[in-house]
Amino acid sequence: MAGIDTALARARAHQRQGRLAEARALCRDVLMRFPRNRRAGQLLAGMEVGPPQHLLDQLVALHGRGDSAVATEEAARLLEVYPENFVLWQILGGALMAVDRVSEASRALGQAARLRPDLPEAARNHGVALLAGGALAAAETALDHARDLAPGDPLVLAHLGTLRQRQGRLVEAEESFRAALDRAPEQVEALIGLAYLRMLDGALEEAMALLDRALSLSPGAPVALNNFGVVQQALGRSDEARGLFARAVAAAPRYAEAWRNLAECPGPTDPQVMDRMAQLRTDPATTPEQRSHLCFGLAGQHDRRGEVARAFPLWVEGNALRKAQLGYEIGQDVALFDSLRALAAALPSALAPPARDAPVPIFILGLPRSGTTLVEQILTCHPDVAAGGELEVMNRLVAPFLSGAKKPTAQSHGALRDAYLDQLRGLSDGAPFVTDKMPQNFRYIPLIRAALPEARILHVVRDPRACCWSQFRTFFSGAGLGYANDLDDLVSYHALYRALMADWQARDPGCAHRVDYEALTRAPETQTRALLTHLGLGWHPACLAPQDNARHVLTASMAQVRKPVYAGSSRDWQRYASLIGFAFDALPGGGVS
Known part of the structure; x- marks a missing residue:
């Protein structure tokens, strides 16, 4: 503890001398090693310099009413003046996520987590953005840190369940989802995740009951709509499945997995679906994971048309992206x-x-x-x-x-x-x-x-x-x-x-x-x-x-x-x-x- 006391004493001395950058760096160093140290967290929060509260409220209001693109511009402008403000980085990251600029959101939320390593919501939000971008190893580090800071947080547990599911660690995924639901029975992400695991076990009735519950709590939840479509497809109800996939992409226009599922529905090819997927595939904001889904969906559509020369390179590209995401080697x-x-x-x-x-x-x-x-x-x-x-x-x-x-x-x-x-x-x-x-x-x-x-x-x-x-x-x-x-x-x-x-x-x-x-x-x-x-x-x-x-x-x-x-x-x-x-x-x- 003497080392912590010495570091915080030096931080206070720097603060009195107006050397805030050095003082903040010392506090963050303490918090990186001891994230729950309240004295370091309180001292760091007291040194935070930011815009007037009414400007922060305006940004939150813009984001809340769906003007997230405007919120990103305004937050970025304010960060030029207040580059060390945690709240601004959080708002920017959330707004970027809302407009599907996932890579930029990960960087913004990573900066927020660096500024406040003691706050579980900072680590959690960073982990969610990394997970959305397919950076599973980095997401694991961030979400594990969030869990250490807030061991019983149902949101963190639900996100960890989703991560474990995508890593193929299904037993741990179920444990995390169930732990989240024990603490918050209406946690939508955990309901959707547990439903997916029940689907894998063939328990479709149970999966549909969980998805019904999730959609009653969040009627437009795109992942629930997509997974419900997968269940309908499994039951041979292609028309119902197609409608659910269409609702999923309407709710989340960049939801690449749902676009792939829509493209793979039986029936004739759909030029509108192909055009939208092609646009998303070449969009710089599309992540490698999203692009992989889109390549597979587009390849299948071209194959149905007999366009072999157009389908093959898309499968090659999609598979290469998927292999990189999984980090696979034949060894x-x-x-x-x-x-x-x-x-x-x-x-x-x-x-x-x-x-x-x-x-x-x-x-x-x-x-x-x-x-x-x-x-x-x-x-x-x-x-x-x-x-x-x-x-x-x-x-x-x-x-x-x-x-x-x-x-x-x-x-x-x-x-x-x-x-x-x-x-x-x-x-x-x-x-x-x-x-x-x-x-x-x-x-x-x-x-x-x-x-x-x-x-x-x-x-x-x-x-x-x-x-x-x-x-x-x-x-x-x-x-x-x-x-x-x-x-x-x-x-x-x-x-x-x-x-x-x-x-x-x-x-x-x-x-x-x-x-x-x-x-x-x-x-x-x-x-x-x-x-x-x-x-x-x-x-x-x-x-x-x-x-x-x-x-x-x-x-x-x-x-x-x-x-x-x-x-x-x-x-x-x-x-x-x-x-x-x-x-x-x-x-x-x-x-x-």
């Missing part, structure tokens, strides 16, 4: 696959199958865009099979084993099995089987076999070129598929996947039943009968009409599953062969070797 997955092999080598003997009070899981796995959704759609037409969709639960349960927080023992595997089956019970509606079509569960096959020996495992394979191309042209919102944003990484990852599956088969022959996507689309009845026989299910004719399955689909295949089974989609990549060039030469000519 990350090389290390992960090494860890998976080490975990498999340490597994105990398989557990005994549980009592028949739980449904039997059917894992449908492989690579994204390999046909897993079609297989699930076919199987869940059978009355004995309930749809689980792409469940995140296995990723969450395996994470502690990969991090070293848990050791692979019979006891820990029993806990994993119990937690997983609890999730399935809530989805089964009495059916004896429940699907889990998270494709990348292929990584966990030995662990699944050890913890859930009764499980059925289906490995869906597709022409590698078709599969890689389909991933490249798809915007994946999760953080775990960074390899899909680069053609060379896709080829490298496919090699990692083939090698890992070969290892699993060598370790446990017959651990997964192979389902060939191309064979299934060429001869659906023959292949479907064989698949049902393998699973021990009787024949049911509804399985030949998966397009009539009314279940929800939240994957990138949500539009295709509403069509009858058709062959030929695996040749689509050939339209782009001249532009892809030699990138796919290292892939096998078809299927997994």
